[in-house]
Amino acid sequence: MTPMTPITQPRVLLPHIAGGPAAYPSLILLALLSAPLAAADAPVSWYKDVTPLFKRSCNGCHNPNKTKGDVDTSTYAAFAKPGKNGPSYLVGDPTKSLVVSEVTGKEPSMPKEGDALSPAEVALLERWIREGAKDDTPADAYSTRITAPPTYAALPVITALAISPDGRWIAASGYHEVLVFSTADFQPRGRWVGESTRIESLAFSPDSKSLAVAAGVPASLGEVQVWDVESGKQTAAWKLSADSVYGISWSPTGDRLALGGADKAVRVLAYPSGKEIVRFDNHSDWSLQTAWLPSGTRLLSGSRDRAIKLIDAVSGQFIDDINKLIEPVTCIARHPKDETVLSGGAEGGLRWYKAKENQERTAANNDVNLVRDFERQPGPVQAVAFSPDGSMAAAAIPNGEVRIYNPADGKRTATLGGHDGAVFSLAFSPDGKRLFTGSFDGLIREFDPANGRLMGILQPVTLTP
Numbered sequence: 001m002t003p004m005t006p007i008t009q010p011r012v013l014l015p016h017i018a019g020g021p022a023a024y025p026s027l028i029l030l031a032l033l034s035a036p037l038a039a040a041d042a043p044v045s046w047y048k049d050v051t052p053l054f055k056r057s058c059n060g061c062h063n064p065n066k067t068k069g070d071v072d073t074s075t076y077a078a079f080a081k082p083g084k085n086g087p088s089y090l091v092g093d094p095t096k097s098l099v100v101s102e103v104t105g106k107e108p109s110m111p112k113e114g115d116a117l118s119p120a121e122v123a124l125l126e127r128w129i130r131e132g133a134k135d136d137t138p139a140d141a142y143s144t145r146i147t148a149p150p151t152y153a154a155l156p157v158i159t160a161l162a163i164s165p166d167g168r169w170i171a172a173s174g175y176h177e178v179l180v181f182s183t184a185d186f187q188p189r190g191r192w193v194g195e196s197t198r199i200e201s202l203a204f205s206p207d208s209k210s211l212a213v214a215a216g217v218p219a220s221l222g223e224v225q226v227w228d229v230e231s232g233k234q235t236a237a238w239k240l241s242a243d244s245v246y247g248i249s250w251s252p253t254g255d256r257l258a259l260g261g262a263d264k265a266v267r268v269l270a271y272p273s274g275k276e277i278v279r280f281d282n283h284s285d286w287s288l289q290t291a292w293l294p295s296g297t298r299l300l301s302g303s304r305d306r307a308i309k310l311i312d313a314v315s316g317q318f319i320d321d322i323n324k325l326i327e328p329v330t331c332i333a334r335h336p337k338d339e340t341v342l343s344g345g346a347e348g349g350l351r352w353y354k355a356k357e358n359q360e361r362t363a364a365n366n367d368v369n370l371v372r373d374f375e376r377q378p379g380p381v382q383a384v385a386f387s388p389d390g391s392m393a394a395a396a397i398p399n400g401e402v403r404i405y406n407p408a409d410g411k412r413t414a415t416l417g418g419h420d421g422a423v424f425s426l427a428f429s430p431d432g433k434r435l436f437t438g439s440f441d442g443l444i445r446e447f448d449p450a451n452g453r454l455m456g457i458l459q460p461v462t463l464t465p
């Protein structure tokens with residue numbers, strides 16, 4: 001790896017990546033804007049006629065995450081299920097259909113907020129019911145697959161970064177894609193476009209051959225992708241859940257993957273089969289980050305429920321909360337050499353814990369695993385990392401700084417500034433001499449973590465005018 005030349009004025013690299021046509025978003029928009037109400041003679045289509053009006057007027061309160069009255073209008077299958085007060089419609093008879101009475105009358109009770117449906121829209125809904133309330137949703141209707149790489153009108157927030165253990169590659173989150181660059185010269189290696197719109201977390205396998213991605217589409221898909229680094233080909237796309245997944249990590253031997261999710265579950269998947277071998281449902285809120293202990297038999301999961309849970313990675317049994325439940329845990333990072341973990345909290349806490357049973361806790365001290373409580377951060381800690389030799393602890397925060405601490409005495413040794421907005425992701429190079437940051441401003445910055453000097457800036461995507 002050729003180190004970048006130290007420069008006073010940071011070099012800005014703008015890789016010229018070929019962008020495909022902006023076909024996808026504009027086509028969908030066009031389809032929505034021009035959707036005509038069903039022709040008088042053709043049967044009413046659930047997908048083309050009813051779905052768009054539900055989407056506009058109803059789905060805001062009736063979707064998988066917010067089912068007011070136990071009614072979900074977002075898909076055919078969900079709408080077909082009875083709500084709290086019974087079925088929403090009676091096939092063939094609009095006059096006996098609850099949904100029709102809800103949207104009609106002098107003061108229609110639905111939509112609960114916003115404009116009432118027009119008489120033509122009500123007539124459409126009635127006719128769909130009269131004609132048999134049929135489903136004509138195409139098989140790929142909810143697929144977010146795209147055929148050309150996305151184009152960008154603004155730089156995407158960099159929510160995830162990872163460096164391969166061999167130090168050669170840096171991967172960053174884009175919209176719908178992972179952007180991969182050489183760490184030697186920042187030249188693009190590939191744009192790895194998958195089905196999920198949001199890339200939440202990235203992790204290279206211990207042998208640097210594969211990149212695992214926790215991704216999703218909020219409220220509809222949680223997916224794990226695996227990419228072959230050499231060929232740039234996708235080798236796996238496992239659909240796991242109906243909401244985003246986060247915090248993916250490889251077991252030390254590279255034969256298992258752990259991840260958390262908005263469905264509160266922690267999963268362990270066998271690699272390469274993808275078989276779910278552990279599902280842990282002990283969290284009461286989203287699990288945002290996982291980390292393996294060196295043995296590979298125990299696993300940690302940090303959650304918005306404030307706990308860092310120690311889990312038996314083989315049986316899936318809950319062992320203990322290693323920490324005192326002080327604030328939502330937004331990020332964790334295991335120490336590279338021992339069984340300790342750094343945690344960042346939603347209220348600015350930055351703490352270092354022993355990753356073991358918290359059993360000696362007493363009424364007087366119920367945070368017995370605490371090794372160090374660092375300086376309080378001004379806002380939620382978005383990402384934490386240890387340098388590869390464990391001599392530095394880094395925390396990314398919303399004021400646009402990354403702060404470096406000496407774990408031995410807890411003192412701050414450097415402050416990496418200059419980000420335009422919060423820093424969301426961090427990655428140390430394997431030699432510990434470079435620290436890459438990913439920020440709200442859409443740029444990747446390279447720093448010398450020893451002194452905080454900015455060494456380079458990478459804009460990972462090209463903007464289309």
Ligand code: HEC
Nearest residue numbers: 057058061068069071083085088098099102110111112113
């Ligand atoms: C601003 C939120 C909101 C919007 C928008 C909304 N609803 Fe509702 N809906 C509710 C709530 C809350 C309930 C639960 C019953 C209640 O409080 O009236 C409900 C209940 C229902 C029910 C069940 C009624 C019952 O008696 O059990 C149906 C059917 C329904 N809504 C259909 C619709 C349709 C169709 C639309 C769009 C045209 C719509 N809603 C838009 C909030 C909303």
